[in-house]
Amino acid sequence: MKISDKAEEILETLWIRTFEENDVFTGLDFLKATKEDAQIEELLKLGFITLSNNQVKLTETGKKEAENVLRRHRLAERLLVDVLDVKGKLIHDAACKFEHLLHRGIDENICILLGHPKFCPHGNPIPPGKCCLDDKESAIKVVSPLSDLNPGQRGKIAYIHTRDDKKLQKLMALGVLPGMSISLIQRFPSYVFQIGQTQIAVDKEIADDIHVLLTR
Amino acid sequence: MNLLKSEARKVRYDETIESPLEKIEALLKSDYLLSKRAIGLLLLQGDTEIQNLVKEREGENYKPIEEVAKEIQSRYRYPLNYVITKSRYEEADKITARVLTLPLEFKISFSERLSRIMMNPITGIPILFIILYFGLYQFVGVFGAQVLVNFFENVIFGEYINPFINNIVAKYIPYILIQGLFAGDYGIITLGVRYAVALILPIVSTFFIAFSIMEDTGYFPRLAMLIDRLFKSIGLSGRAVIPMVLGFGCDTMATMVTRVLETKREKVIATLLLALAIPCSAQLGVILAILSSNPKAFWIWAVVVILIFLAVGYLTSKIMPGEKPSFYMEIPPLRMPILSNVLTKTYTRVEWYFMEVFPLFILASILIWMGQITGLFNLIVKSLEPLVNSIGLPDKAALVFLFGFFRRDYGAAGLYDLQQTGILSGVQLAVSAVTLTLFVPCIAQFSMMVKERGIKTAIGIALFIFPFAFLIGFMLNIILTTIAVLT
Incomplete structure (x- = not known):
C-alpha cells in the first residue's frame, strides 16, 4: 500500500499533534488543507482519518500508519546527521524527502545499522519498530551504543542520549562529547574507554547512552 | 583596558544560537566585568549565578532577556550547555588540528600494560x-x-x-x-x-x-x-x-x-x-x-x-x-x-x-x-x-x-x-x-x-x-x- 508523499506529511503532523501535543482534533486550516484536497480524500478513503466540522482525527489504523511515517522521518534524520554528516536546517528538509523512500524493510535495515536509536537528533522519541523490540543485530552496523562495542573497536562519538542533565554535564566535564574519537579498552566489570589522552571508566547505563559512529 | 573584553578569537556557534545571542547582547544595558557576549552565553547555558546577577542589574529589562533564552532552549531538546560546549570542542579541534599530529596507534607502555592487568578481573x-x-x-x-x-x-x-x-x-x-x-x-x-x-x-x-x-x-x-x-x-x-x-x-x-x-x-x-x-x-x-x-x-x-x-x-x-x-x-x-x-x-x-x-x-x-x-x-x-x-x-x-x-x-x-x-x-x-x-x-x-x-x-x-x-x-x-x- 503506497500513499502519496503529501498524505504522509499530514499523517506525520497529526501524530505529533495527537501524541506529543495532546490535541486529538486538528483543524483543516492548521494542516493548510481543504476538504477537496486529494490527500485528504485519499486518507479518508483509506480510513486513516475521520473528518467532522473541519476537524481531523486519526483513526486506530491511521495512528499505526502515522507512527510508521514519523518513525521513518526521524530515522532519516538520524541517518543524515550521524552518518552523512548533514548540518543545520538541511536536516529537516532532506529528511522530509528521504522518509518517503524508506519503505518495505529499508527503514528496518537503517534502524539496525544505526543501533536502534531511541531519539532523533532534536531529542524527540523515535517510535520503536519490530526490529527494535526483537533487538535484531546484523553484521554491519554503523552506529552502536558503546556498550555493544568489542574491546579494541574504535569510532567517533555520534551523540549522547540522556535526559538526565546532570549526567550529561558530568560526561561533558570529562570531555566526552560528540565528534571525539573513542576506543573501547575493556567491557567487564566496567566499561573502560579512551578519549584523546584520557581513560574513563563508566557503568553499563552510561555506556548505553554513548552512541558511537564506528570506523574500520 | 580590560583584558577580558579584548577581541579574542571568537567561536562561531550555530545560527540558531548566534541570532538570539545577538538579541540578548543588545538587550543587556548594564556594564559587566565580562563581555556581553560571554554574559549572554552564560545565560543561555542556564548559569544560575549569572542569571541572578543579570536579574538584579537589569531589573525590568530582565524579562525580555529571559524570554529570548527560553525561546531558544525550546528549540533544542538537549540542554544548550551541551550544544555550546560541543561547538567549543569543535573549535578547539580545528585549532589543534593545524599544529598537532598524534600517532594513530599508541605504543602501549609498561605502566599501561600493568594498568590493564589491574583492571582485568581475572x-x-x-x-x-x-x-x-x-x-x-x-x-x-x-x-x-x-x-x-x-x-x-x-x-x-x-x-x-x-x-x-x-x-x-x-x-x-x-x-x-x-x-x-x-x-x-x-x-x-x-x-x-x-x-x-x-x-x-x-x-x-x-x-x-x-x-x-x-x-x-x-x-x-x-x-x-x-x-x-x-x-x-x-x-x-x-x-x-x-x-x-x-x-x-x-x-x-x-x-x-x-x-x-x-x-x-x-x-x-x-x-x-x-x-x-x-x-x-x-x-x-x-x-x-x-x-x-x-x-x-x-x-x-x-x-x-x-x-x-x-x-x-x-x-x-x-x-x-x-x-x-x-x-x-x-x-x-x-x-x-x-x-x-x-x-x-x-x-x-x-x-x-x-x-x-x-x-x-x-x-x-x-x-x-x-x-x-x-x-x-x-x-x-x-x-x-x-x-x-x-x-x-x-x-x-x-x-x-x-x-x-x-x-x-x-x-x-x-x-x-x-x-x-x-x-x-x-x-x-x-x-x-x-x-x-x-x-x-x-x-x-x-x-x-x-x-x-x-x-x-x-x-x-x-x-x-x-x-x-x-x-x-x-x-x-x-x-x-x-x-x-x-x-
Missing part, C-alpha cells in the same frame, strides 16, 4: 588480594599492630614509662584518689596516653602510609571500576570504594569523605555501612592482634562481618527510595609514588587523627576515674553485665563495651587487655570481636554523622546498630556454641 582480583594481604594485613596488621605495638607497649611503657610514673605519683602525691587519676589501672598517663601512643599511633600511622601509597599510584580508580558491579547491588557506586577503604583507617574521616558521593541515598547507605561494618584501623589492628592467636576465630569474624556488610547494604538499597547511583570515573595513568608526598600526607592525616583522639582519650580516662570514685562507673558496668552475659561473654567484657562508647578503638584496646589475661575462650573471642566491630560508632564518628547527615539520620542509624550488634552477637554465640567449631 588478574585484577588476585592483585587486589595481594595488595590487601601485604599492604593491610602484613604491614598494618602484623608490623604495625603487633611488632610496633609490642615494642611501645611492653618496652617503652611497660618497662620505662609506667613504672616511672607510678613511682613518681606514689612518691609525690599523697592522696590515693588523685594518684588514680594519673597512674594505676585507669590513669591518664598509664591508660589514656598509653592507649593513644602505644596502641593507636603505630597502627594508624602504618595504615595511612599504606593508604597514601595506594592513593598516589592511582590504584583507587582501578579498584573502583573493578568493584562497581558488586557495589551497585548494595546501592553504592564504585566511587564509594574510596570512603570505604578510608574507613578501615578512620571511620570518622571516611564519613566526612562520603561527601564525594553523588546522591543522598548513596551517602546515607555509605554512612550506615561505615558505622556498622567497617572497623577502623585501630579496631582492626587490635582485633587482628587478638585473633591472630586463633585463626579459626579470625575467619569466622571476617566472614560474618563481610556477610553483614553485604546483607545490610543489599536490604537497605532495596528499602531506601531514591535514584540509583551511576558510575563514571577518570582512570589516571599509574604513577610511582613519591616518598616525600606519601610522608607528608601520612603526617597530616595522623596529625588530624591524633588531635581528634588524644583529647578524647584523656577525657575518657578522667570520666572513668570520676565514675570510679563516685561508684557510677561500677553501676553502669553492672547494668551492662547481663547484656554482655547474654551474648556469652564474662562480666569483665562489660567494661570493654563501655569503653567502646568513648571510642571504637578504645573498646577494642580494652578487649586486647582482656585477651592478654587469657580469660576468653575461642567462641568468646569471635563473638566479642564481631559485636565490637558492629557496635555503635565512636563519639567522634557519631558527631560527624550528625554534621554530615543531620541529627535524625544519625540517631536513626545508631538506634538500628545498637540492638542489631547485640542480636548478631547473641545469635553467633548460640550458633558457635552449638556447632562447637571453636574451643
Whole structure:
C-alpha cells in the first residue's frame, strides 16, 4: 500500500499533534488543507482519518500508519546527521524527502545499522519498530551504543542520549562529547574507554547512552 | 583596558544560537566585568549565578532577556550547555588540528600494560588480594599492630614509662584518689596516653602510609571500576570504594569523605555501612592482634562481618527510595609514588587523627576515674553485665563495651587487655570481636554523622546498630556454641 508523499506529511503532523501535543482534533486550516484536497480524500478513503466540522482525527489504523511515517522521518534524520554528516536546517528538509523512500524493510535495515536509536537528533522519541523490540543485530552496523562495542573497536562519538542533565554535564566535564574519537579498552566489570589522552571508566547505563559512529 | 573584553578569537556557534545571542547582547544595558557576549552565553547555558546577577542589574529589562533564552532552549531538546560546549570542542579541534599530529596507534607502555592487568578481573582480583594481604594485613596488621605495638607497649611503657610514673605519683602525691587519676589501672598517663601512643599511633600511622601509597599510584580508580558491579547491588557506586577503604583507617574521616558521593541515598547507605561494618584501623589492628592467636576465630569474624556488610547494604538499597547511583570515573595513568608526598600526607592525616583522639582519650580516662570514685562507673558496668552475659561473654567484657562508647578503638584496646589475661575462650573471642566491630560508632564518628547527615539520620542509624550488634552477637554465640567449631 503506497500513499502519496503529501498524505504522509499530514499523517506525520497529526501524530505529533495527537501524541506529543495532546490535541486529538486538528483543524483543516492548521494542516493548510481543504476538504477537496486529494490527500485528504485519499486518507479518508483509506480510513486513516475521520473528518467532522473541519476537524481531523486519526483513526486506530491511521495512528499505526502515522507512527510508521514519523518513525521513518526521524530515522532519516538520524541517518543524515550521524552518518552523512548533514548540518543545520538541511536536516529537516532532506529528511522530509528521504522518509518517503524508506519503505518495505529499508527503514528496518537503517534502524539496525544505526543501533536502534531511541531519539532523533532534536531529542524527540523515535517510535520503536519490530526490529527494535526483537533487538535484531546484523553484521554491519554503523552506529552502536558503546556498550555493544568489542574491546579494541574504535569510532567517533555520534551523540549522547540522556535526559538526565546532570549526567550529561558530568560526561561533558570529562570531555566526552560528540565528534571525539573513542576506543573501547575493556567491557567487564566496567566499561573502560579512551578519549584523546584520557581513560574513563563508566557503568553499563552510561555506556548505553554513548552512541558511537564506528570506523574500520 | 580590560583584558577580558579584548577581541579574542571568537567561536562561531550555530545560527540558531548566534541570532538570539545577538538579541540578548543588545538587550543587556548594564556594564559587566565580562563581555556581553560571554554574559549572554552564560545565560543561555542556564548559569544560575549569572542569571541572578543579570536579574538584579537589569531589573525590568530582565524579562525580555529571559524570554529570548527560553525561546531558544525550546528549540533544542538537549540542554544548550551541551550544544555550546560541543561547538567549543569543535573549535578547539580545528585549532589543534593545524599544529598537532598524534600517532594513530599508541605504543602501549609498561605502566599501561600493568594498568590493564589491574583492571582485568581475572588478574585484577588476585592483585587486589595481594595488595590487601601485604599492604593491610602484613604491614598494618602484623608490623604495625603487633611488632610496633609490642615494642611501645611492653618496652617503652611497660618497662620505662609506667613504672616511672607510678613511682613518681606514689612518691609525690599523697592522696590515693588523685594518684588514680594519673597512674594505676585507669590513669591518664598509664591508660589514656598509653592507649593513644602505644596502641593507636603505630597502627594508624602504618595504615595511612599504606593508604597514601595506594592513593598516589592511582590504584583507587582501578579498584573502583573493578568493584562497581558488586557495589551497585548494595546501592553504592564504585566511587564509594574510596570512603570505604578510608574507613578501615578512620571511620570518622571516611564519613566526612562520603561527601564525594553523588546522591543522598548513596551517602546515607555509605554512612550506615561505615558505622556498622567497617572497623577502623585501630579496631582492626587490635582485633587482628587478638585473633591472630586463633585463626579459626579470625575467619569466622571476617566472614560474618563481610556477610553483614553485604546483607545490610543489599536490604537497605532495596528499602531506601531514591535514584540509583551511576558510575563514571577518570582512570589516571599509574604513577610511582613519591616518598616525600606519601610522608607528608601520612603526617597530616595522623596529625588530624591524633588531635581528634588524644583529647578524647584523656577525657575518657578522667570520666572513668570520676565514675570510679563516685561508684557510677561500677553501676553502669553492672547494668551492662547481663547484656554482655547474654551474648556469652564474662562480666569483665562489660567494661570493654563501655569503653567502646568513648571510642571504637578504645573498646577494642580494652578487649586486647582482656585477651592478654587469657580469660576468653575461642567462641568468646569471635563473638566479642564481631559485636565490637558492629557496635555503635565512636563519639567522634557519631558527631560527624550528625554534621554530615543531620541529627535524625544519625540517631536513626545508631538506634538500628545498637540492638542489631547485640542480636548478631547473641545469635553467633548460640550458633558457635552449638556447632562447637571453636574451643
